Amino acid sequence: MIYVHVPFCKRFCTYCDFYSEITEEGCFKAWADEACAEIRRRARDIKDDPKTLYFGGGTPSVLPLSVLTRLLITLDEVGHGGPYREFTMEVNPEDIVEKGKGYVESLKALGVNRVSIGVQSFDDALLQWMNRRHDAARAREAFRIVREAGVDNVSIDLIFGISHLSDEVWADTVDQAVALGPEHISCYQLTVEGESALADQVAAGAYTEADDALCRRQYDILCQKLSAAGYHHYEISNFARPGFEAVHNGGYWDRRPYVGIGPGAHSFHGSTRSWNSKVLHGWTATTETLSPEDARVETLMLSLRTDKGIDAAFLHKNCRKEDIGRLVESGALVPVGNRYRIPEDRFFVSDEIVRELI
Ligand code: SF4
Known part of the structure; x- marks a missing residue:
């Protein structure tokens, strides 16, 4: 199991504190040089059980195809190339709409067989508050493009438990997700993360966290609607059409060894855990024995x-x-x-x- 952290975003979302830098002209090459060097250095730690590859971030869909190809060639050279049982790429809806169907077809040609779209909501006001780049129409458009390109395993991310998100708007978002028919839906309750813009809002009194009752109601709406639509609730935050449960994430919950490449990425070797420092260049790993x-x-x-x-x-x-x-x-x-x-x-x-x- 291999995770590659792509530490670039075009803008930062209100709630997020994943390690990422704003994309700049020419920012990918030096990162890719170091990521490829890390793949070579750690090739012997990679276990192909299950054989999965996950590009997360950050925003992997900002990567030029040439950079993605370089990383895949490097994995091939060290004996951990495709085909993968599951090769997931996280994408931002706006990138998909901007780059079009040809881009998704190229991802498929490179071996990507699962696309995870960061939709988060189908409510435009909420998407604006989150500082997302897309609106609801662009999210639907991105889904359509991914489907048209022939990807038959698509996941959608949604967020609930926001203090100004009404149950009605949340129910509508879940309905719209179901109407698109993705194979997989991940739903996360909003949490205030330490280094996010939202944490600053909380400190300034500009945002108050949702109470437990609201979160519980919205979680129940989610469970009820997705169960009625035939989704298998196989993990607290994850729902899938039977047979489309996430293989890579399943490995995390089973405590299978995985190698994380890139700044901020975590790895697990069975009796040790390690995590890379959150710097764009010269990241190093810290290891603890469990x-x-x-x-x-x-x-x-x-x-x-x-x-x-x-x-x-x-x-x-x-x-x-x-x-x-x-x-x-x-x-x-x-x-x-x-x-x-x-x-x-x-x-x-x-x-x-x-x-x-x-
Ligand atoms: S949620 Fe995704 S796109 Fe937004 S800042 Fe975090 S990593 Fe970047």
């Missing part, structure tokens, strides 16, 4: 995010009998075969449930 306790907590937190849940033997070995019994009795944990899962109607409070087990 203690058995770290591994226990991570396994609980990640497994219980999914509808597969956690292995029963692991749970009984690593958690107190009385905690498990109490949670099962209250319906917060449900035994399914030789596993335990959190039922969908408790996904929203899964953090609290996991805390009780920890």
